[in-house]
Amino acid sequence: MTQPVHVGMAEMVVSRHPATLITLGLGSCIGLVIFDQISRTAGMVHIMLPDSRDVKNNPKPGKFADTAVPLLLDELQRLGANKSQLRAKMAGGAQMFSIPGKDSAIFSVGNRNVEATLKHLSAEGVKLVASDTGGSKGRSVEFSTETMKFIVKTLGSGIKEL
Numbered sequence: 001m002t003q004p005v006h007v008g009m010a011e012m013v014v015s016r017h018p019a020t021l022i023t024l025g026l027g028s029c030i031g032l033v034i035f036d037q038i039s040r041t042a043g044m045v046h047i048m049l050p051d052s053r054d055v056k057n058n059p060k061p062g063k064f065a066d067t068a069v070p071l072l073l074d075e076l077q078r079l080g081a082n083k084s085q086l087r088a089k090m091a092g093g094a095q096m097f098s099i100p101g102k103d104s105a106i107f108s109v110g111n112r113n114v115e116a117t118l119k120h121l122s123a124e125g126v127k128l129v130a131s132d133t134g135g136s137k138g139r140s141v142e143f144s145t146e147t148m149k150f151i152v153k154t155l156g157s158g159i160k161e162l
Contacts, residue, residue, distance in 0.1 A: 004142070007031075007044045010063035014043035014075040017145040024140040026092035028110035030065070030117050030133075031141040033150060034072055034088045034126060036081035042145050043072045047092075049109065050116035065116035073124055086126050089150040089162055090117060091141050093133035110134070130162035 007013045007023040015021065017040035023031045026046070035042035045068045052064035061067035077083055093114035114133045121128055132139070132152045142151040150162040 007046050009046050010048050010060040012043060012045040012062035012068060012072055012075070014041065014072070014079055015145070016041050016079055019145045020142060022140070022142045026139045026141065027094050027096040028092070028113060030090055030092040030113045031139070032068070032072070032088060032090045032117060033141070033143040034076060034086050035143070035145070035148060036076065036085045037087070037148055038085050039080045039082060040145050041076055041079045041081040042143060043076050044141075044143060045069075045072050047113060047117060050112045065113060065120050069117065069120035069124060069126075073126070083125070087129045088121050088126050089130040089143070090114075090128065091132040091139050091150070091152045091162075093117075094135050094137060094139070096136065096138070132160055132162060 004020040004022045005013050013021055021044040023046045030047040033044045045062045047065050047068050048063045051066045052058050061071050093110040095110050137155045140153045152160045
């Protein structure tokens with residue numbers, strides 16, 4: 001068993017087999033893994049926000065769905081992944097806050113993150129094969145290049161294997 005690699009907020013990690021990638025504390029954030037089962041390469045990103053349009057200098061492209069997805073694909077291909085074989089799994093996008101009587105669109109960052117991530121995966125031609133998104137509880141995820149399983153741990157709800 002390899003030592004797990006932790007992917008922090010707004011960070012991205014790509015790796016060849018053997019690798020276990022983990023990201024913790026997903027609320028409205030998205031934990032996205034893109035992998036190639038044949039070349040046994042995988043990358044994970046911890047996306048915090050849907051788009052970087054209003055950001056002048058973006059030192060952390062993993063922070064935004066619009067910059068994270070293309071960059072993750074580029075890095076995976078650099079490691080030998082075949083774009084036509086890439087598949088994705090994701091979790092997160094919870095609605096963590098709501099204030100009665102207030103416009104919930106302001107607080108629906110999780111839903112906007114899910115939509116933006118799906119949009120950019122589709123635009124790049126990467127098929128989403130599994131997801132666990134929405135709700136109101138935080139999650140942590142783990143992906144292994146050994147099993148290609150995406151383990152989602154949801155606070156108070158147990159563990160799912162995708």
